[in-house]
Amino acid sequence: MFLTKFASKITIIHRKDSFRASKIMQQRVLTNPKIKVVWNSEVVEILGDSKKVTGIKIKNTAGSRSSLACNGVFLAIGHVPNTKVFVGKLNLDEKGYLQADRFMHTNLPGVFAAGDVQDIRYRQAITAAGTGCQAAMEAEKYLAEHEK
Ligand SMILES: Cc1cc2nc3c(=O)[nH]c(=O)nc-3n(C[C@H](O)[C@H](O)[C@H](O)COP(=O)(O)OP(=O)(O)OC[C@H]3O[C@@H](n4cnc5c(N)ncnc54)[C@H](O)[C@@H]3O)c2cc1C
CATH class of the missing domain: 3.50.50.60 (FAD/NAD(P)-binding domain)
Incomplete structure (x- = not known):
């Protein structure tokens, strides 16, 4: 459309x-x-x-x-999150999306998730950027708390 x-x-x-x-x-x-x-x-x-x-x-x-x-080709063939690298290290749901809580914490302390790779529902630029900001702020907080 x-x-x-x-x-x-x-x-x-x-x-x-x-x-x-x-x-x-x-x-x-x-x-x-x-x-x-x-x-x-x-x-x-x-x-x-x-x-x-x-x-x-x-x-x-x-x-x-x-x-x-034709003059152009646009691919739209579904979504597969590129998370194989995290198998066995971070919790994934049954479709392979990273599992994070509302503060973007994964199951591994100090590791945060953001963007489409943890978002099966919205997968939009603005939500990806928003969760990216959340994850960055949480990472900064984590580093400050673990400075020593
Ligand atoms: C055709 C299409 C149209 C869209 N239109 C809109 C729209 O109109 N409005 C809107 O808001 N959103 C739109 N979106 C969605 C939007 O593009 C995504 O929500 C957004 O790009 C997600 O950002 P991200 O940073 O989470 O992931 P991505 O933009 O996918 O970035 C992930 C990055 O990680 C890299 N990467 C992957 N694996 C590895 C690895 N192992 N090591 C290192 N790097 C790696 C990738 O190369 C990529 O650069 C559209 C998406 C598509 C496909």
């Missing part, structure tokens, strides 16, 4: 035959004359010259392949 403010035509390549978003958002997308949806398909290759994107190659779930000319 956002991209339609800047582009004359948007094609959504979607792996399944339906969306999971709220009905109202689906309706807005499906009735937007600038948006076309290609269902049951995924992008297998991004084509381009040395300067810019020129198109994509698509494969549908039945196995047939096609090409689509």
Whole structure:
């Protein structure tokens, strides 16, 4: 929806035959004359010259392949928090997000969490920056208290 403010035509390549978003958002997308949806398909290759994107190659779930000319590609394929490095060291939830209390403390004293990596719900720049500020202030407090 956002991209339609800047582009004359948007094609959504979607792996399944339906969306999971709220009905109202689906309706807005499906009735937007600038948006076309290609269902049951995924992008297998991004084509381009040395300067810019020129198109994509698509494969549908039945196995047939096609090409689509386009000027840009935006990936939106879900979220996986990059927390493998903390496995066994910090508490993670079942989806891999770092667990922190409301003061951004993890289970390990002196280690604080901030940003999307500990936020399954909002994952926004402003909330990431806000929790970053909280974590920084808590870290400063922790260091001051443990100076000696
Ligand atoms: C397509 C898209 C559109 C968005 N639009 C908006 C919007 O309109 N408004 C809004 O508020 N938010 C938007 N967001 C969300 C916003 O970008 C995030 O909430 C925000 O960037 C999270 O900040 P962060 O610092 O927690 O994580 P990130 O910005 O992801 O930063 C994490 C950093 O850690 C680095 N890193 C990862 N692993 C390691 C490692 N092992 N060692 C060292 N460094 C590592 C990464 O390279 C990255 O630089 C959008 C996100 C996407 C993907």
